[in-house]
Amino acid sequence: MTAANPSSSSQAEFEKIDASFQMTVRDHVHRAMRSAIISGRFQPGQKINERNLAEQFGVSTTPIKEALRQLETEGLVEALPRRGVVIRFSMSWAEEMILARAALESMIAHLAAKRIDEKGKAALSVIATRMKEATASGDADSLIALNETFHDHVHKSSQCGYLAKLIERQQFYDASIRRVIHLDPTERQKALDEHVAIAEAIAAGDADKAERTMRDHVVRSGDTYLSIVFKKKGEV
Amino acid sequence: MTAANPSSSSQAEFEKIDASFQMTVRDHVHRAMRSAIISGRFQPGQKINERNLAEQFGVSTTPIKEALRQLETEGLVEALPRRGVVIRFSMSWAEEMILARAALESMIAHLAAKRIDEKGKAALSVIATRMKEATASGDADSLIALNETFHDHVHKSSQCGYLAKLIERQQFYDASIRRVIHLDPTERQKALDEHVAIAEAIAAGDADKAERTMRDHVVRSGDTYLSIVFKKKGEV
DNA sequence: ATTTCAAATCTGATATATCAAGTTTCACAC
DNA sequence: GTGTGAAACTTGATATATCAGATTTGAAAT
Structure with a gap:
């Protein structure tokens, strides 16, 4: 409005x-x-x-x-x-925070797929397009901002205020490290593919697929983050 | 010790x-x-x-x-x-708290199925047996206590401290209402069947089934609670 | 050297005081 | 009657003081 x-x-x-x-x-x-x-x-x-x-x-x-x-x-x-x-914070705590976020984000993605309206689908599509452009041009800062916009939009589409707040508290990514991650072309491409898959699943109303792709995305990108911050190639 | x-x-x-x-x-x-x-x-x-x-x-x-x-x-x-x-608490907030718990409990059940050891399986089996007995005899108070023991044991088996704490905060069941629920034989039986299914999936190491059965259990029992507290037959 | 234990010290828990932002009230102007 | 605004009041935010439990210390006993 x-x-x-x-x-x-x-x-x-x-x-x-x-x-x-x-x-x-x-x-x-x-x-x-x-x-x-x-x-x-x-x-x-x-x-x-x-x-x-x-x-x-x-x-x-x-x-x-x-x-x-x-x-x-x-x-x-x-x-x-x-x-x-x-x-009370250690690598294992960070691992669990990622798992918590994966569980909650996938739940919220599931609901977003069920509840999103046409206007929301259009907006999601616009965000995805911008992500493709930023990925191609290698604009890390834009990607970081778009990433946040993307997830915020999913949250809004789900109409879940409590879950959205809860997810915020599982976030512990540091801006500087995010930048490092997004400067890697391989990592950028992976994230893009995942975001596109999530957006498509939500727009198609495929709640189960939205849930799965979101969870995989959060866990994978979380592991990337962990491996950098804690200098360990970590599988959960 | x-x-x-x-x-x-x-x-x-x-x-x-x-x-x-x-x-x-x-x-x-x-x-x-x-x-x-x-x-x-x-x-x-x-x-x-x-x-x-x-x-x-x-x-x-x-x-x-x-x-x-x-x-x-x-x-x-x-x-x-x-x-x-x-x-900031209303029926919709309560619904989302249930969804959050469902997401987190199913994640932790998944991990429990992967990480539980033989000793843990035996303990889980003992709890399930006690639940069957208490269900048959209609001992509501024991059931309430066993319910907590059951979920605590799943948490412990998952070896997830952070997730377990997070789940605790999604709990908003009131003791008196739990008692009302457990006094209903139909409800008792449903809860028992679900707990047994969860226990079996975890003991079998079937992480995906543990996840699914746990999520369904939390959502269904949560809905039962909601419908009593908010006097509405609510589907999420 | 080790143990004991009470005094001294530290520090979290609570109470009280002060400050400043927000809200309400009400007289006054139009 | 409506709008304006300053004063009075309310109340959250912060600072300071006090209290009591926990830890440390050190001298005396063994």
Whole structure:
């Protein structure tokens, strides 16, 4: 819907401005810590000291505690009552996060295939075409952006708000590494083929195929990521 | 391992007592609020006032804020920066939580079938036998407990710590309603058949069948729950 | 040298105070 | 009556203070 829509009502309709862009201290800490953990800047089992953290960020312990609760619920740290929090992130944790994302993305792809409308199919097709172009021209940055657009569109088509949010929390790809991956022509082509297959399955309403191709895509691309970050050719 | 094990060392070995049973105020608030939300004691979109809540619980706002951050990350409430938190739970949210659990449980069942050892198979068989007995005798309380034991055992067999934790957070079954469900002989029998099928598939190492039967089980039993709680015969 | 145990210390958990953004109220102008 | 806007009020966000459980330390006992 566009900002002004005079046809349906005498009152012009505007999107409510989203307050979520506002940055609070706790969110800043949360993002910074999350990023630090998934990029390996803490050792598994390492203890986190609230006062130290607060000092490092130059804030009080209150927003620190809140950020730690969020990380705890995400499963990236573990809180031992009255003993503090320790880092819970390792290669095996990352592997499981990929599996979780594969399970959830394939479920959401299944539903998207069932629920997508004609307009959604057209939009998906446009995204796929842009991906082909960006793949051919080797535009890694565009590909990274299109990748996100593609998955977001699948989420939207599924009409699943909860699942979409849940999937977001399984994401731990780092921008710089994604760039490295997309600069490899072989990898680019694989990802393109998979995205096209997913888009076609969804557009065709083939829920089972959408589910399968999505799962394979998430697992394969996740393994590529893992093998780079953890310097190991890993099969799950 | 038993508490004392003199064979391996001159030093007696004891299980470290698990500190996780300790109840902190924030955990109490978190559980209480979670339970209240999923059992419908708040309306979707309802605003939550931190000071009111603190007063109701008779505590300060600090643990309240922490509990709200946990609920936020779980997706049960939404925090609008500097405007407070609102309830985000409705029938559609519950439906999606069931789908999420189905996706994750089927993934974990798949892995369990691949990774379970002989000892694990034997234990699973014992649980299945107990379930048959409890189903025949109509012991609802035992069935509820066995149900949990069964799923926990599948989780353990899969060797997936992260996935198991994630699944826990998709659980929103209320004890009293579970009891109602298990008191129905037809429902009991359906659940038993499904559990047996899952156990057999896992024991046979048939990962795909374990995955399918687990997903169907979670979706079907979830729908039963939904239809009771939301008083609607719901197909997803 | 090893064990014991209590004091000192550290640190997470909670309470209270302060600040600032958001909301409401209401007098005033048009 | 409607719209404007400033003051009053509410409330989330952050900071600081206090409390209590956990860990460490070190001297005394064996």
